[in-house]
Amino acid sequence: MKKIISVISLTLIGFTSYSMAADADKGEKIFTANCTGCHAKGMNHMAEGKSLSKEDLTANKRNSSAAIIALVTNGKSPMPAFGKLGAISTSDIENVAAYVLKKADAGW
Numbered sequence: 036m037k038k039i040i041s042v043i044s045l046t047l048i049g050f051t052s053y054s055m056a057a058d059a060d061k062g063e064k065i066f067t068a069n070c071t072g073c074h075a076k077g078m079n080h081m082a083e084g085k086s087l088s089k090e091d092l093t094a095n096k097r098n099s100s101a102a103i104i105a106l107v108t109n110g111k112s113p114m115p116a117f118g119k120l121g122a123i124s125t126s127d128i129e130n131v132a133a134y135v136l137k138k139a140d141a142g143w
Contacts, residue, residue, distance in 0.1 A: 057100065062134030065127045069117065077135075077143035081113050089139040098139075103132035 066074075073080050077087040085095055092098040097106060107128045108118030117123040123131070 057129040057133035059130065059133040059137045061127070062130030062132070065123060065131050066134050069123060070131070073114070077138060087135050087139055088143065092135075092139055098136075100129070100132040100136065103135055104128050107131060 074087055079086045079091075085091055089098070092103075097103055106114070107123065108116065108125075110116030110119070115122070118125065118128055
């Protein structure tokens, strides 16, 4: 009985994780509406060396979903704290992170 419950639990966790995966296509729409003013084509028009290129993301330790989510949520001058301001929802921030990483991998 314990084995059956364990298998069912693991299966449900797998489906839940899959269904909660970030959506880069949705992230593109949110990014376009909120981020392109400073980050058009992955650039950073406010701070040199802090673009959204794969190289800069790695150099600045922002090359993971968690790091991008934290930055977009909490901000860092001059970037506003979109999550704390309620301007972008948590799920949309996750989608933006997926989009940024996808585009960085592709070279923008």
